Structures are given as structure tokens and as C-alpha cells.
Amino acid sequence: MEQLKNQFQLEVSKKFRRFDFHPVQRKLYSYDLSEPPKLLKRFLGIADVVIQPESKEEVYEILKIAKKYRMPVIPRGSATSAYGGVLPYKGGIVVDFTRLNDFEVDEDKKLLISGAGVVWWDVQKELVKRGLSLRVYPTSAPSSTVGGWIGQGGYGVGSLKYGSIAENVEWVEVVDFNGIGVKEPSKFVGLEGTTGLIVSAAIKLKDYDDDRALAFNVNIEDSIKLMSKSKAHTAFFYNDKYVELLKETRSLKIDDGNILLLTFESVSNTVSDGDEEVGELLWQDRFYPFRMRKISNLICVEVVLPIQKLIDFSKKIEKLPFIVMFSKTDALILILLTVQGEVKYSTWLQTMKLIKIAEKYNGKVYSPGLWFSYKSDKLLSNFEVLRSYKREVDEYNLLNPGKIFPFGPIHRLIKLADLVVR
Amino acid sequence: MMDVEVIENSNKCARCNYCRVCPIYTVEGWESASPRGKLYTIKSLVNGEIDVDARVVKELFKCTTCGSCEVICQVEIPLINLWENFRAHLNSKGYILPVHKKLREKTFREWNPYGESREKRADWFKDLKNLTSTNSDLLYFAGCTASYRTLSIARDTVELFNKTGLDFNYAGVDEYCCGSPFLRTGQRDLAQKLFLKNYKKWKEMGIRRIVTSCAGCYRTIAKDYPKIAEKLDYDFDFEVLHTVQILDEIVDEIDFEDVDVKATYHDPCHLGRHMGVYEEPRRVIEKMGIELIEMEKNRENAFCCGAGGGVKSQFKELALAIGELRVKEALNTNADYLISCCPFCKLHISQSLNNFDKNINVLDIVEVVIRTLNK
Ligand SMILES: Cc1cc2nc3c(=O)[nH]c(=O)nc-3n(C[C@H](O)[C@H](O)[C@H](O)COP(=O)(O)OP(=O)(O)OC[C@H]3O[C@@H](n4cnc5c(N)ncnc54)[C@H](O)[C@@H]3O)c2cc1C
Ligand code: SF4
Ligand code: SF4
Numbered sequence: 155m156e157q158l159k160n161q162f163q164l165e166v167s168k169k170f171r172r173f174d175f176h177p178v179q180r181k182l183y184s185y186d187l188s189e190p191p192k193l194l195k196r197f198l199g200i201a202d203v204v205i206q207p208e209s210k211e212e213v214y215e216i217l218k219i220a221k222k223y224r225m226p227v228i229p230r231g232s233a234t235s236a237y238g239g240v241l242p243y244k245g246g247i248v249v250d251f252t253r254l255n256d257f258e259v260d261e262d263k264k265l266l267i268s269g270a271g272v273v274w275w276d277v278q279k280e281l282v283k284r285g286l287s288l289r290v291y292p293t294s295a296p297s298s299t300v301g302g303w304i305g306q307g308g309y310g311v312g313s314l315k316y317g318s319i320a321e322n323v324e325w326v327e328v329v330d331f332n333g334i335g336v337k338e339p340s341k342f343v344g345l346e347g348t349t350g351l352i353v354s355a356a357i358k359l360k361d362y363d364d365d366r367a368l369a370f371n372v373n374i375e376d377s378i379k380l381m382s383k384s385k386a387h388t389a390f391f392y393n394d395k396y397v398e399l400l401k402e403t404r405s406l407k408i409d410d411g412n413i414l415l416l417t418f419e420s421v422s423n424t425v426s427d428g429d430e431e432v433g434e435l436l437w438q439d440r441f442y443p444f445r446m447r448k449i450s451n452l453i454c455v456e457v458v459l460p461i462q463k464l465i466d467f468s469k470k471i472e473k474l475p476f477i478v479m480f481s482k483t484d485a486l487i488l489i490l491l492t493v494q495g496e497v498k499y500s501t502w503l504q505t506m507k508l509i510k511i512a513e514k515y516n517g518k519v520y521s522p523g524l525w526f527s528y529k530s531d532k533l534l535s536n537f538e539v540l541r542s543y544k545r546e547v548d549e550y551n552l553l554n555p556g557k558i559f560p561f562g563p564i565h566r567l568i569k570l571a572d573l574v575v576r
Numbered sequence: 577m578m579d580v581e582v583i584e585n586s587n588k589c590a591r592c593n594y595c596r597v598c599p600i601y602t603v604e605g606w607e608s609a610s611p612r613g614k615l616y617t618i619k620s621l622v623n624g625e626i627d628v629d630a631r632v633v634k635e636l637f638k639c640t641t642c643g644s645c646e647v648i649c650q651v652e653i654p655l656i657n658l659w660e661n662f663r664a665h666l667n668s669k670g671y672i673l674p675v676h677k678k679l680r681e682k683t684f685r686e687w688n689p690y691g692e693s694r695e696k697r698a699d700w701f702k703d704l705k706n707l708t709s710t711n712s713d714l715l716y717f718a719g720c721t722a723s724y725r726t727l728s729i730a731r732d733t734v735e736l737f738n739k740t741g742l743d744f745n746y747a748g749v750d751e752y753c754c755g756s757p758f759l760r761t762g763q764r765d766l767a768q769k770l771f772l773k774n775y776k777k778w779k780e781m782g783i784r785r786i787v788t789s790c791a792g793c794y795r796t797i798a799k800d801y802p803k804i805a806e807k808l809d810y811d812f813d814f815e816v817l818h819t820v821q822i823l824d825e826i827v828d829e830i831d832f833e834d835v836d837v838k839a840t841y842h843d844p845c846h847l848g849r850h851m852g853v854y855e856e857p858r859r860v861i862e863k864m865g866i867e868l869i870e871m872e873k874n875r876e877n878a879f880c881c882g883a884g885g886g887v888k889s890q891f892k893e894l895a896l897a898i899g900e901l902r903v904k905e906a907l908n909t910n911a912d913y914l915i916s917c918c919p920f921c922k923l924h925i926s927q928s929l930n931n932f933d934k935n936i937n938v939l940d941i942v943e944v945v946i947r948t949l950n951k
Contacts, residue, residue, distance in 0.1 A: 174606065178626050178635075182607035182616055187591050206605065232593045252605060273596075296648075297593035442650040444590040451587070 162223050163203075169215055172206035172253065179204055183248040187236035188525065189453065189497035197564050199245035201228070206250045210353040213249065213329045217351070220247055221331055226555050229347035231271065231302025234294045236454070237523020239306060239346040243556040243564065251301050254353060259284060265324060266357040270301025287362040289316040289387075293440050301352045306521060307344025309458075311417075311440060313481040315387035316360075319343060324356040330547045341543050344534075346523065347554040349544050363419040367437035368428030370414045374468050374478075377414040378461060381480055386416035389480040390436070393468070396475035396490070403445045408432050443477070446490065453497060455489045455505045456520035457512035467515040471508065486520065487512070499571075506568075506575045522558050528565040528572075530558050579661045583622050586658065588651045589615045595645035595655075599880040599898045600638045600887075608635040611645035611655060618662055633671045637663065638894065640887045641760045642880035643849035656850070659885075663762025675890040676761045683766060687752040687773070688720040689889070698748040700727040707734050712743040715783040717797065719790035720753050721919035729789050729919045732946040733819055739949065740826055744787070750777045756792040756846075759800055761886040767796075771804045778814065785815040787822055789942065791844035791918035792884065794818040795851055818847060820917045820941055824856035827863045831950040838867045839944070840911040840936075842902065842925065843878035844918035857917050857941055864948050869909040871902075879905060881916075883924035899928025906936055913937045915944055 166173050174180070177200075184200040202225065207213045220227045226246030233240045242248055254269035257277055261284065268277060274295035278288050290312035292303050303310070304326065309318050316322060320343040327336050328350035341349050370380060374391060381389040392400065392413045400406055415436045416428065439445075446452055459467055464478065464485045471489055479486040489508055493501055509519050522530040531537045544559055555561050595611035596602075607613035614636060620626045639659050646655040666672075672680075682691030700723060716737065722730040737744050752774050755767030778786070788794050798816035805812035839861060847853045854875045861868050873879045882888070882898025903925060906914045914936045916922055926938045939947075 172605075174608075176608075176631055178617060178620075178629075178632050179606065179608050181620060181626060182613045185591070185616065204606075232596070233591070234593055294592065297596050441594075444592060444650050445652075447588055447590050447651045 158223065162219070162225070165219060166203055166205065169219070170205050170212065171208065174204045175202075180248075183230065183233075183250065184242050186233045186238060186240045188238055190238075191497060191499040191502055193499055194564060194567065197243075197562070197567070199242055201242040201248040202245045204248045204250055206253045208253045210254070210327065210329060210334050213254075213351055213353055214334055216247060216249055217329060217331055220552050221550065224550055224552065226552050227347075227351070228554050229301065229305060229351050231299030231305070232273070232294075232297045234298045235302065235306045235521070235523065237306075237521045238525045238564075239521075239523045239554070239557050241524055243524055243562060246552075249351065251299060254301075259286065259359075261286065264359040264361075266359055267354060268300045268357060269354050270299060270352050272300045274298060274300065274303070281359065282362050285362050286359045288312070289358055289360045290319055290322050292319075293443060296441055300355060300357065304339075304343050304352055304355055305346050308520065309479055309481045309484070309486050312387045313479065314381070314389045315385075315482075316358075317482060322358045324358060326352050326356075327354040329353055330553070331549075332547065340536075341540060344521070345540065346557045348558045349540065349547060349553065351553070360419075363421055365417050365437065366420045366430075367415060367417040367433035368430060369408075369432035369436055370416070370428050371409055371411050372414050373412050375465055377412070378464065380414060381416065384416050384418070385422040386418050388415075388417040390415045390440070391478040391480070392436070393472065393476050395473065396477055399446050399475050399490070400439075403448050404439065406435055406439075408435065443488065451493045451495070451497075452490050453493055453501060453505065455491060455508045456486065457489070457509055457517045458484050458486050458520055459512060459515055459517035461485050463515040463517065467512060467517065470511050502568075503571060503575055506572055510572075510575055524557050524564060525568055527556065527558055527560040528569045530560065534558075578622065578665050582618065582658055582661050582665070585653045586615045586618045586622070588653055590651050591616075592650055594648045594650060597644050597648055597877075599640060599642060599644065599882060599901070600894065602901065603894060603897045604638070609638050611649075614639070614659075615653075628666075628669075628671065633666060634673065636666065637673050637676070637761070637886065638891060639885050640845065640880050640882060640895075640898070641885035642845040644845075644877070644880065647849055647876050660760060660762060663760075664764050665762070667762040667764075672763070673761075673886070673890050676763070676886050679757060679886075679889060680763055680766055683753055683758070683770075687770070688724065689753060689757050690720060690724050692724045694749055697723050697751060698746070700730050701734070701746060701748065704731065704734050707738045708746050709743040710745060712745045713782055713784040714742070714744045715778060715781065715786045716744045716746050717751060717754070717786050717788040717793055718746070719788055719793040719919065721923060722789050723751070725923050726919040726940070729922065729940045729942060732940070732942045733789050736942055736946055740830065742822070742826075745781055745783065747774075747777050747781065752777075754793040754796045755800070756796040757886055757889075759796060760884065767800070768804055768808075771801055772808075775801075775805070775810065783814065785817065787817045787819055789819050789919055789940070791818065791847035791851075792920060795846040798851065818851075818853060818917065820847075820853065820857045820860060823860045823941065823945060827860050830945070832864050832948045833950050835865050835948055837913060838869055838909075838911040839913035839915050840869050840871050840906050840909040841874070842871070842881065842906065842914060842916040842921060843875060844916055844921045845878070845880050845884060847917055848878055849876060857915070860941060860945070861915060864945065866913070866944070866948075869911050871905040871909055873905060881921045881924050882928070883920055888924060895924065896928055899924050900931060903928050903932060903936075907932065907934050911936060913939055913944065915939055915941050917941050
């Protein structure tokens with residue numbers, strides 16, 4: 155065993171320029187945004203090594219070594235996700251993609267051809283200089299990566315008009331045990347690297363236009379009406395409890411009550427009323443949903459519901475601060491839970507209770523990741539197709555094991571808790 | 577015992593990684609070098625999940641205390657203080673990096689971290705002695721770098737004071753290092769000693785106002801000295817200024833030659849993010865008739881030169897790699913001059929320029945003023 159470990163270390167040291175076996179570095183590449191309670195932490199491993207590939211060929215070399223030593227491979231962007239996707243649950247090689255950070259712009263086709271490690275806001279700044287812009291980006295854009303958001307999937311700024319990230323990826327270039335190849339994205343977006351590691355992707359762009367943000371003091375019913383008939387690219391709803399918190403932490407000069415924020419490309423803005431000053435304040439604040447942690451520890455529960463069910467569901471959570479991010483058909487709701495002291499098992503039970511309530515309204519948890527992999531068959535419409543693809547390309551279950559496709563004890567423990575919660 | 581504030585604040589981190597703007601992380605690219613990673617390291621140490629070893633200590637000292645992380649942090653963690661407090665904690669446990677230890681020894685011997693002879697501290701001033709006024713309550717504090725390395729800044733400053741009729745006094749060989757390198761690297765005992773030596777001299781001289789050329793000295797004397805004084809129960813009734821603040825006040829009365837040059841301005845971290853002085857130098861540059869072209873990262877978002885916080889002394893290559901990134905940004909402006917307001921930034925940026933074919937004149941703002949005065 156020890157001999158095999160030494161051999162592995164030697165091979166990694168010979169093949170790669172950027173790697174680290176130090177125990178503290180390995181620990182630093184073994185967390186994400188989630189705070190698992192002690193009970194779950196016991197089942198979580200840490201990385202055996204961290205490698206920072208500098209080319210797609212190096213990524214392929216990593217997979218060859220992984221296969222040889224039967225080591226799990228965990229892709230990692232900026233680790234700003236919160237579903238356990240980047241956790242080296244069973245140990246293994248953490249592949250830090252941040253060095254694959256080159257990009258090109260095809261101005262004619264309005265496509266960004268981007269390395270997996272490119273950070274969204276870095277590339278947006280360059281695009282703007284060329285008169286182009288991303289159509290969608292996550293509100294973690296100042297740090298999150300192209301590969302990370304594609305791997306995670308989801309909605310972001312721009313999703314009201316342009317849909318989820320899945321609808322904005324033209325193709326992905328993927329490395330699996332068979333080699334490197336360009337693929338159609340549906341088996342990779344939101345699959346957290348379980349079906350292959352994304353090394354680059356083509357992302358749809360739009361012409362740049364100034365954003366114009368307007369705020370409206372309206373309740374959720376009116377927000378839905380206003381939002382649906384507007385030509386906004388982004389719509390966020392902040393409930394009164396959230397606005398209260400926002401005012402406390404940011405000393406923003408805004409009125410109490412619910413707020414709808416609509417943001418338009420200035421050419422397509424047909425709405426003239428709405429508060430521009432408050433709109434601009436909230437728009438500038440879009441990257442900072444965690445400011446509230448300044449005053450107390452909190453965790454964020456994220457559920458997605460069909461828009462028609464939002465009004466009824468919102469009544470169930472009206473006492474809690476929440477934000478809604480709208481897509482064309484769905485509402486992504488971020489509910490904030492204040493936590494006294496450290497995150498305990500009971501906090502997780504509370505989270506699951508909220509998810510359960512959402513499920514009664516045809517809602518679902520935002521992403522399976524590690525924690526909710528036992529729900530994948532319900533979260534992903536083509537789960538069986540994906541599972542058979544996974545089996546085909548990953549014979550030994552080395553590609554981010556335990557994520558999306560349930561494996562090991564963690565999903566069972568959480569499922570058990572799920573059964574307990576009423 | 578570790579400062580409770582350090583523990584509480586490191587627990588606040590939301591792990592969003594917005595602090596990836598850190599110059600150390602930008603160059604090294606490893607979590608251990610990022611502010612988020614450092615906070616997680618501290619948290620893990622506090623929880624007893626990891627042990628301190630030489631590597632961990634080294635990583636925790638890779639920080640120029642530039643404050644970029646503090647400016648961007650969405651949870652508003654007072655990170656500069658946190659880094660300094662944690663370094664003080666490491667020091668108290670006997671963890672000190674070899675070069676920082678050497679600086680300490682040199683300073684105990686000669687009262688400057690360069691280890692230069694104390695007797696030579698005022699050599700730059702030998703032929704300028706007649707410019708001082710022993711009656712003045714305004715002290716010029718040159719600082720170690722301008723006294724031993726970038727002498728022209730000190731010389732031009734006193735010449736400028738003289739030309740503009742500003743009476744000032746100077747402590748000569750009785751000027752001691754302000755203690756900035758030691759406060760930033762957690763060696764608070766030595767910083768306190770240096771405070772006491774300077775303080776005693778200033779009181780003897782009847783000083784009421786202190787003006788310094790160095791951004792690091794300015795932060796230390798204006799922000800840290802009052803805290804040390806409070807701790808020791810001393811009164812601290814000095815007004816502390818940076819040269820550029822004086823320049824900003826008198827610039828309208830200065831007669832400048834017509835110039836046709838372009839300059840870019842590098843915000844020293846200790847003057848900008850630490851003390852909020854952003855507009856004064858820009859006003860002075862513009863009043864001199866120089867066209868100011870901003871670098872992409874400026875003011876609050878300015879990229880550090882790489883030298884501060886004990887990084888230049890202990891991690892030379894890392895400091896140079898950061899400096900080179902800043903130089904690249906400056907060269908991209910195609911300006912003729914890179915102006916700054918800190919002898920240490922000037923020294924380091926000039927050295928970082930060595931590997932480039934393209935050139936840019938690196939000067940302190942006072943040197944530029946002296947060169948453009950109407951003779
Ligand atoms: C402040 C803040 C705001 C946020 N806002 C949003 C938002 O608006 N919308 C949203 O959906 N999420 C949001 N998130 C969550 C998260 O930031 C996003 O999912 C983000 O895009 C993840 O990017 P990352 O680079 O951090 O990826 P990581 O967290 O590193 O990875 C995410 C997942 O993708 C996998 N992965 C990483 N790289 C690759 C690759 N190259 N190939 C294959 N798989 C890979 C990982 O294994 C993991 O499972 C937010 C988070 C924060 C902290
Ligand atoms: S102060 Fe500067 S160098 Fe230090 S951690 Fe923060 S950003 Fe990095
Ligand atoms: S910006 Fe602040 S909250 Fe975010 S990771 Fe850095 S230190 Fe933590």
C-alpha cells in the first residue's frame with residue numbers, strides 16, 4: 155500500500171509542474187460553501203493531492219494516472235458552490251482548473267470560446283471592450299469559473315430573457331478516459347464532472363448594451379405580472395424581511411416593504427416608471443448576497459419552483475428573508491436562515507423541512523451535488539439516460555464519485571434525515 | 577491566547593473567493609496563499625484540525641498587508657488587522673521567519689531594518705543642514721528607505737520645503753525606524769520600542785506636526801502610534817501628514833514650467849487603502865499640467881507593488897513577480913512617468929522594471945515637482 159502511494163507520488167511529481175501533497179494544502183482544497191454538521195463531516199475525506207493542469211493534455215494525463223491507481227478525480231473551479239460538488243468525499247485527485255484560463259472571442263458568431271478556469275467577470279470586462287457581453291452569468295461572477303458554473307448548472311443574471319446556463323452553451327470540450335473531444339452539452343451541464351471534465355466551452359454572447367435597473371415597491375403577485383409583461387433580462391424579488399436585513403447591513407436608503415428589481419438592456423426598456431436610484435443600488439449590490447453574514451452567521455436554502463406556484467409557496471415562508479431570481483418559467487428562491495453559533499444537524503433538518511415544503515408546490519432543491527444525490531432521479535428528467543452514459547464512460551466510478559449519482563454512506567444519512575423531517 | 581476577534585472574524589468568511597484579487601494569490605495561485613485559504617487555515621488551527629509547521633507559517637506570512645482583500649470582502653472582515661494580529665500570535669509562539677528575525681536583529685543594532693550604520697542615517701542631509709529651523713514645530717520624518725536607499729526623495733523634499741518657505745526641523749541620527757515592518761510582521765515589542773525612542777525625541781524637540789515621505793511611515797505614525805500611545809497611557813497630540821497632503825495644499829502657489837508629459841499614478845497601499853489618500857496626489861499631478869493616465873487597477877482597486885508586509889525581504893522572487901505585474905499595467909498606459917508617493921514603492925517598482933525592454937521613469941511625486949518648478 156505504502157509502496158503504491160510512493161509510486162503514485164513519484165509519478166505525479168514527474169508528470170506535472172503544479173501539484174501539492176502538503177496536508178494543509180490538501181485540506182484547503184477539500185471544502186466548499188456548505189457547512190456540514192459534525193455527523194456528516196466524519197464521512198468526508200480530503201484530497202490526496204491537488205493538481206493544477208496547464209493544458210487539456212495534462213487533464214488527460216491526470217485521468218490516465220487516476221485510472222491506473224483507481225483514484226477519484228474531483229474537478230474544481232473556484233469552489234463557490236454549496237452542494238458538496240467539489241468535496242473529495244472519498245479522497246482522490248482534486249483538479250484545480252484555474253490555470254486553464256485562456257479565451258478567444260468569435261465576434262462573427264458571437265461566441266466566447268473559454269477555458270474552464272476563466273472567471274466570468276474577468277472575461278466580461280474584456281468582452282465589453284469589444285462591444286459584446288455575456289447573456290447570463292451567476293451572481294458569483296467576480297470569482298466563479300466558466301467550467302464551475304457549467305458543471306454546476308443553474309440560473310443567474312440574464313436568465314429571465316436568456317434562460318439557464320444550459321441554454322447558453324453551444325458546445326463543451328470534454329476529457330474522459332477515452333480522450334479529449336468536443337461534445338454536445340446536455341450530458342455535461344449540471345453533471346458536476348461525473349460524466350467528464352470540461353476543459354473548454356463555447357458560450358453564447360450578445361451585443362453590449364448598458365444595463366438599466368428599476369425598482370418597484372410591489373408585492374409578489376404584482377411582481378409576477380410586471381415581470382412577465384416587461385422585456386427585462388433580469389428580475390429579482392426581495393421580500394420585506396430581506397429588505398429589512400439589507401437596510402441593516404448596508405445602510406441603503408430604501409423604503410421598507412417588498413421590492414422587485416427589473417434590469418433591462420437600455421434599448422429594450424419600455425417601462426418608464428420605477429425607481430432608478432434604488433434600482434441602481436440594488437443592481438450594484440447583486441454580487442453580494444452574503445453581506446448579511448457580517449451581522450450573523452446564516453445559511454442559504456435554494457429551491458426552484460414553477461412560477462405559477464410561487465405565490466402560494468411564498469406565503470409559507472413569508473416570515474423568513476428571501477430573494478427570488480426569475481427565469482422564463484421558474485423561480486429560484488434563496489431563503490436565508492440565521493444560525494446561532496456553528497451549523498448543527500438541526501440546522502440541516504430545518505433546511506430539509508423548507509425543501510419539503512417547496513416539494514409540495516412542485517418545487518425541488520436547486521442542485522443535487524453530494525448532499526442531495528439521492529434526489530437526482532427526480533431532479534434530472536433524463537436521469538436514466540445519464541446514468542447509462544456515466545456507466546459507459548466511467549467504468550470504475552472515478553469521475554467525481556458520490557455526486558449526482560448516489561454512492562457511499564452520506565446520501566443514505568441525509569435521506570434518513572429527510573424521512574424524519576415533517 | 578489568540579485574539580478572540582481573530583477567531584470570530586475568521587469564522588465570518590463566506591468563502592466566496594472574491595478576495596482572489598490578492599496579489600500573492602494572483603502570482604502563486606494556490607489556496608494556501610489566498611486570503612480565503614489563510615482564513616480557513618487559521619480556523620483549522622484554532623479547531624486543532626491541523627498542526628503548525630514551517631510551511632504553514634511561511635504561507636501565513638505571504639501577505640503584503642496591501643488591504644485589497646479587505647476592500648473587496650463582502651462580509652467586511654477587517655482583514656488587515658486580522659493578518660497582523662495573527663502574525664503577532666505566531667510570533668508570540670516563537671514562529672518568526674529567518675529574514676524577519678534578521679531585520680529584527682539589525683534594527684536592534686542600528687535602528688533601521690537595512691542594518692545600515694545609524695551614524696550615516698542623516699548623510700543625505702549633510703550639505704542641507706542650513707535649511708532646517710530648530711524652532712519649527714514641524715518635523716520632517718524621512719524614514720529608513722529615503723534615508724538609506726532613495727536619498728533623492730528626502731533631498732528633494734527638504735529642497736521643496738525650503739523653496740516654498742516651509743519651516744521644518746529634522747531629527748538627524750535621532751530619527752529611528754518607525755516600526756512599520758515590525759508591526760506588519762507581528763513583532764509588536766520592537767515596534768513599541770521604536771515608538772518610545774521616536775516619541776521621546778519628538779517631545780524634546782517640541783514637535784507638534786510630523787510630515788513624512790513614506791506611505792508606510794505615514795500609516796504607522798498616524799494610525800498605529802496613537803494606539804501604542806494609548807496602551808502606554810501617553811498622550812499623542814501630533815498632527816501627522818504625508819508630503820503629498822502638504823503639496824496638495826500649496827500646489828496652487830507653485831509656479832510650474834509648461835510640460836508635455838503623460839504620467840500614471842501608483843497608489844501605495846499604505847497611503848490609499850490604509851489611509852484613504854487617493855485624490856491629493858492626482859490633484860497635484862494635474863495641477864502640474866501633467867496628463868494623468870490611470871492604470872486599469874487604481875485607487876481602492878490598485879494592485880500592490882509587492883514589497884510590503886515583510887514580503888520583499890523574505891520572499892524576494894514573489895515580491896518581484898508582483899512588482900512586474902504592476903509594471904506591466906503601468907507600461908500599458910504608455911505614460912512617460914510612473915509617479916508614486918512612497919520611497920519603498922519607488923525602490924521596488926524600479927527594481928521590478930529591470931526585466932522589461934520598455935522603460936518608464938519611476939519617480940516620487942516630490943521629485944517630479946522639483947523637476948517641473950519654474951526656475
Ligand atoms: C456570492 C455567490 C453568488 C452565487 N450566485 C449564484 C447564481 O447566481 N447562480 C448559481 O447558479 N449559482 C450561484 N452561486 C453558486 C456558485 O457560485 C455557482 O454555481 C458557480 O458558478 C460555481 O462556480 P465555481 O467556479 O465556484 O465552481 P465550483 O464550485 O468549483 O464547482 C461547481 C461544480 O462543478 C464541478 N466542476 C468544476 N469545474 C469543472 C470542470 N472543469 N468540469 C466539470 N465539472 C466541473 C465541481 O466538481 C462542482 O461539482 C453563487 C455563489 C456565491 C458564493
Ligand atoms: S492584505 Fe493583500 S497580500 Fe495580504 S492577504 Fe489581503 S490581498 Fe493578499
Ligand atoms: S472576500 Fe471575504 S468572505 Fe469572501 S472568501 Fe474572501 S475573506 Fe471570505
